[in-house]
Amino acid sequence: MNADVVSLRNLVRSPMLLAVPAFQKLEVLFPETAIKWNQHQRLLALEDFVHHTRFIGTAALYGYQALLSDYVDWLKVLWDTLGFRIESLVRSIRILEQCAQIILQEPDLALFLEFCGFAISALEADEKAGNIYRKEPGVENLYVRQYLEALLGNRRSYAAELVRSLVSQGKTLIDLYEELFIPAQQKTGYLWHQGKISVVREHYITATTQAIISSLYENLFQGAESDRQLMFAACAEGELHEIGIRYIADYFQHSGWNTRYFGANVPADSLLGEIQAQRPAVIALSATLAVHLPDLECLIARIREEKHYRPIILVGGHAFEASADLWQKIGADGTSHSAREALALAESRLQEHSA
16 A cells, blocks of 8 residues: 555545645646746645545545535635636546545545535536525624624724613623624624625624623623533634634523633643543533534544543534534534523433433
8 A cells, every 4th residue: 555545534634635736736737827826826726625625525524415515505605706617616626536546545535536526516516595605694683783884884882882782771691692793793704705804804803792792791690600510612623613602601601500611723632631630511512614523523532531531522513513413423412503402401411421
């Protein structure tokens, strides 16, 4: 066997093994295109191959076409926004197919090629009516519209005042998550995807929202400290979308739990060390992008290695919407679509363990 041949799981973890030769092949096959690129455009083209490798590889690894369909839907919208032709995506994936034959070992090669075929078919097919990435979130939500208009107009103080006004009307932090913060973040992502705001503006809105949420804790969490069991909440390593898991952590805290929220892109080794030291009863982990599933699976397996310690591990995020049983494949105890479901599931699992 060629010493450079790898497994599908290793390819997902090290996508440059395939992305680099694929990019080099693209330059050879289409020199008239490559010669026009500056260094930044070359890096973006290589980055695209990395993303394609990771998303196709992850979908193949877990055997879910729905994971790949979601990525294709997202790509179609982005390519429209950028004014690119779908044919360029198909061309790139066909190049991945060719290069994979000298990188991947069987039976992983056959599986990867099968999912490349799925991607090409989906790209070439007429777009389905239900592409969620074409639907604008929060259209009928007055709070979201006013909040984002304020932030996009550089009126941060007005946005904060709007939130304080809602609190004075009796809205809890959980109400604000569900009615304002989460839909506002979803709409912000939509606006970027449609090319209506820049990445910098998207980051500004996210950072401002996080700051406003933090400013509410002192008043809305008074008396919420508890001697109840400990709960940890964190994003997968590399995962930057954190509003959902923060909502979960705050809901548990609001319900009387003792919670520790660690935020986005949490290094697995550091989190594992903290878990071993503190031994929380419940651990909630989040992955928005499917490419972070293998890292979550690895982390969960390492947690399970600890003898005489069996925490309840819940997972969630957009990646888990592809299949009702995906949580089982990565070794978790369950998944949920809301904070209320997560709390009910955690308490149910704890009762089962204590029975």
